[in-house]
Amino acid sequence: MLEIVDIKKSYGKKEVLKGVSFTVEKGDFLAIIGKNGVGKTTLTNIICQLVKQDSGKVKYGFQEKDIYSKIGVQTQSGDFDDRLKVDDMCTLWRKIYNVDATKVDQLLERFDLTGVRKQYIKTLSGGQKQKLNILLSLLNDPELLILDELTTSLDAISRHEMRKYLKQLNEQGKTIVMISHYMDEVEDLCNKVVVLKDGEVEQTTSPRALIGSKYNSLQQYFVECV
Ligand SMILES: Nc1ncnc2c1ncn2[C@@H]1O[C@H](COP(=O)(O)OP(=O)(O)OP(=O)(O)O)[C@@H](O)[C@H]1O
16 A cells, blocks of 8 residues: 655754655554654655655555545644634535535534534534544545544543544555554554654564563553663
C-alpha cells in the first residue's frame, strides 16, 4: 500500500526526519509512536502530501493522482470552518465525494452526532469535533486511513467505541496508519509499530515483539526505551 523510502525533512536548521523508511502492507494496522516532537505528524503529512519532504520518496500502491480518493485523513487540528454547521460540513463533503445522504446519516448515528447536526461546529466539544473529523475522512470510503491522535480528547466510552469501530474497519480490509500516544490502544489494535527516535526508525515490528520477554507491556517498553 505504501513504501516510505529514506525520507528526510528539516525545518530550518532543525533536522526532524533523518532518513525514515518502512513499508505499509495492505490490511496493516500500523502505529507510529515516539516522543512529542519527534516528527510523527510531519511524517504523516508527507505521506498525505500536505508537507513536502526534502528528499526521499513515498511510493503508493495506487496511482498517485488518485491519492485523495484512496486516502482518508484525520488531522490533529481538524481544520474546520467553525462558522459552518455540522450538517453544512457533511453536505459539502458529501457533494465533493458524490456520496448518498443516507451514508452521512448512518455515520452521524454511528458516532453519536445526530443530536448535534444542526449545531455550529464551534459549539461542539473537542471530542465531538474529533468524531466529526473521522466521519468526514470515512465518507469517500478510502482504502487507507491516516489518523493523527484520533482518540485524544475522547471520553472513555467514546474511545472504547472508536477502538471497536477501527478494529472492524481494519477487519473489513481498510489499511490504517495511526499516530497514538496510548500504548494500550496500540497494543490492542495494531499488528505493526514504527518506533521513531531521534529522527530515525528505531524499530518496525509487532507490539508483541517489542514487548518481548523483557517488558510487561508496550507502555513499559515505551517508558524505558523510547
Ligand atoms: N511548520 C513547521 N515549522 C517549523 N518547525 C516545525 C513545523 N512543523 C513541525 N515543526 C517542528 O518539527 C518537530 C516535529 O514536529 P511534529 O509535529 O512532526 O512532531 P510529533 O512527533 O507529531 O509531535 P507530537 O507528539 O507532540 O504531536 C517539532 O520540533 C516541531 O516543533
